[in-house]
Amino acid sequence: MTVALPPRPDWSHLIKSGSRVFVGGNAGVPYALIDDLIKHSKGFSDIELVHMLALGDTRWAKEEYRQLFKVNTFFIQGDEIRRAVDEGRADYTPVFLSEMSSLFSDGTLPLDAALVTVSPPDEFGYCSLGVSVDISMSAVRNATIAIAQINPQMPRTAGHSFIHISEFTACIEADEPLQAIEAPAIDSVTERIGQYVAMLVEDGATLQFGVGKIPSATLKYLQRHKDLGIHSEMLSDSIMDIIASGAITNRKKTFHPGKIVTSFCMGSERLYKFVHNNPHIEFYPSSYVNKPTNIAKNDNMISINSALEVDLTGQVVADSLGYDFYSGIGGQVDFVSGASMSKGGKPIIAMPSTAQNETVSRIVPCIAEGAGVTTSRGNVHYIVTEYGIASLRGKSIRERALELIRVAHPKFRAHLLAEVRKHYWVPHFQQKYPTDIPELGAIQLQKMVIQGETFYLRPLNPADERRLQEFFYSHTKETLRLRYNYDPKQMSREKSCNLVSVDQNSDAALCIVRQEGSRITIHAVGRFYYNEHDNSCEAAFVTRETQQGKGMGSRLLIKLIDIARKRKINKMLAFCRADNKPMIAIFEHHGFKRLFSGDPSEVELELPLQEPEAAEGAEQETENDH
Numbered sequence: 001m002t003v004a005l006p007p008r009p010d011w012s013h014l015i016k017s018g019s020r021v022f023v024g025g026n027a028g029v030p031y032a033l034i035d036d037l038i039k040h041s042k043g044f045s046d047i048e049l050v051h052m053l054a055l056g057d058t059r060w061a062k063e064e065y066r067q068l069f070k071v072n073t074f075f076i077q078g079d080e081i082r083r084a085v086d087e088g089r090a091d092y093t094p095v096f097l098s099e100m101s102s103l104f105s106d107g108t109l110p111l112d113a114a115l116v117t118v119s120p121p122d123e124f125g126y127c128s129l130g131v132s133v134d135i136s137m138s139a140v141r142n143a144t145i146a147i148a149q150i151n152p153q154m155p156r157t158a159g160h161s162f163i164h165i166s167e168f169t170a171c172i173e174a175d176e177p178l179q180a181i182e183a184p185a186i187d188s189v190t191e192r193i194g195q196y197v198a199m200l201v202e203d204g205a206t207l208q209f210g211v212g213k214i215p216s217a218t219l220k221y222l223q224r225h226k227d228l229g230i231h232s233e234m235l236s237d238s239i240m241d242i243i244a245s246g247a248i249t250n251r252k253k254t255f256h257p258g259k260i261v262t263s264f265c266m267g268s269e270r271l272y273k274f275v276h277n278n279p280h281i282e283f284y285p286s287s288y289v290n291k292p293t294n295i296a297k298n299d300n301m302i303s304i305n306s307a308l309e310v311d312l313t314g315q316v317v318a319d320s321l322g323y324d325f326y327s328g329i330g331g332q333v334d335f336v337s338g339a340s341m342s343k344g345g346k347p348i349i350a351m352p353s354t355a356q357n358e359t360v361s362r363i364v365p366c367i368a369e370g371a372g373v374t375t376s377r378g379n380v381h382y383i384v385t386e387y388g389i390a391s392l393r394g395k396s397i398r399e400r401a402l403e404l405i406r407v408a409h410p411k412f413r414a415h416l417l418a419e420v421r422k423h424y425w426v427p428h429f430q431q432k433y434p435t436d437i438p439e440l441g442a443i444q445l446q447k448m449v450i451q452g453e454t455f456y457l458r459p460l461n462p463a464d465e466r467r468l469q470e471f472f473y474s475h476t477k478e479t480l481r482l483r484y485n486y487d488p489k490q491m492s493r494e495k496s497c498n499l500v501s502v503d504q505n506s507d508a509a510l511c512i513v514r515q516e517g518s519r520i521t522i523h524a525v526g527r528f529y530y531n532e533h534d535n536s537c538e539a540a541f542v543t544r545e546t547q548q549g550k551g552m553g554s555r556l557l558i559k560l561i562d563i564a565r566k567r568k569i570n571k572m573l574a575f576c577r578a579d580n581k582p583m584i585a586i587f588e589h590h591g592f593k594r595l596f597s598g599d600p601s602e603v604e605l606e607l608p609l610q611e612p613e614a615a616e617g618a619e620q621e622t623e624n625d626h
Contacts, residue, residue, distance in 0.1 A: 003165055005165065006165065014113060023050070024051070028117045028130060033147060045067050054073075072093055076327050092328070104138050114147070118151070119154040120150055128154065129283070131178065133263055134264045147170045159284050160285060178272055182268055193352065198221035201218075201225060203225050204228070205252075205302045206298040218304060220242075231260075240274055250280075292335075305349055308351075309363070310349065312419075316373065333375055344517070347382070363404050385409075393517070413434060413435075430497055436504060437563060455514055459504055459509065464500045470521070507529050523544045557590055574606075592605035
């Protein structure tokens, strides 16, 4: 069957000066069509070009076309668009990606014409919007006329991507490569961020992510997960490797099970070939994919987005640097909202802790003058940097500030604490800022499975003040008596603050926690205090009663011994009540020897740290408990 194509555009009969014209975006910009319009633009002026992100040479935004075109973009991308916005020759309209289409359908931004790239029609006359369904479908359906650039290199994609050739008033045929972007190299910072984000993702989760280093790094560390799904406004090259790994099955999705759902894709030519006629990947309009209630239909929905800066209350700035608009709102708020409403969902903001070669902190006391809040403090659940995961949901302003200072770059932590103290966001007795334990390595959070349950070992930090109080008040009188040698009645905020505010460069304090979403419970704490006068340290630990006998104390002690050895400390001491036989047994199991004590009610033990064999054997024994 031969399908008749519409005629070439006669621009003088299709548009006029002052028209509002939509231009397809992302990787599907109809450049040949725009060039044809420019070539035949004599007599035209003040044509408003409306579009979202546009890859490639956005030549229509150049100074030489300022009389012909006025640009109105929903997302700032590329030098020409950014320069035009900065110079006032172009406008930026902030809007959620889920609501862009409604601007056309409800007449807020009525369209005189829509210019889009499509694949050649099939035998029945249907063309595909291919890699850029997004808001293009709505633009075509709501514009007075639609004009197509028919490009044989545009993939045919499954889903709701098809438009019949009869819906176009005019067209041109132009065979040109789609705009491509190569996957960025993953550096050490984004590598660590990816590892931390991956820790928040459980088997069977459904993922949303963008383009760039952080999504690439995260997907790299998810390749051993099982039954993951994808419901994401966009896809990039990084999906191909994780699909090949077998981690993506879409079986556990509760909305469009068995299918990857997306709205557009941007990447290499290899990606565009990958999505061509791929029945496992379905493209739908952004109004559908980004609708928060649709997103929330996926149980365990994980959204992964980025930010330019975050203040210490959790406000996220993503589209501006002070008064300079940098990008756009895009789909961040849509997916943060949808993931928040999802059963078991987790909205994550992931970003490097610094910018401009570590001279500027992205975590700030307050957002920059002129900057706008993209995602409110009430929406944020997790902020992830290369220094860890800040869990904010259900946290007070004080706890949020301390959590965020903990994941800021170490050289900015003292300043951040000093700034929030000015506003009484933290109490006067909060003197120390969070510090890392260098000997734990780049990743300060270590996952462990104990008798089938997942726990995490990490440094104790100032944000744990309330959790340590809860841990203290969970103990029986017997546990308190054996640990403290008396029956303490109270753990005040000030005392708890002192216990969790540790200079981890000299002393060391670790905890084992259970984390279910934003619910964090301390189950064991171990620490040592450094004695400078004889280069020794004194160790102690305590475990929640319900977890005793599972090896948590041994795990903490092994880690403390390892840290002390790496710090070249000569010996580790421990003091136990003589009737605390379980604790004495743990110390002796790991090589501690009893010393003579004049007090029969107390046992003093010592471990020379120049003899590693005993502890190494015990460590192997404990690891076999997994």
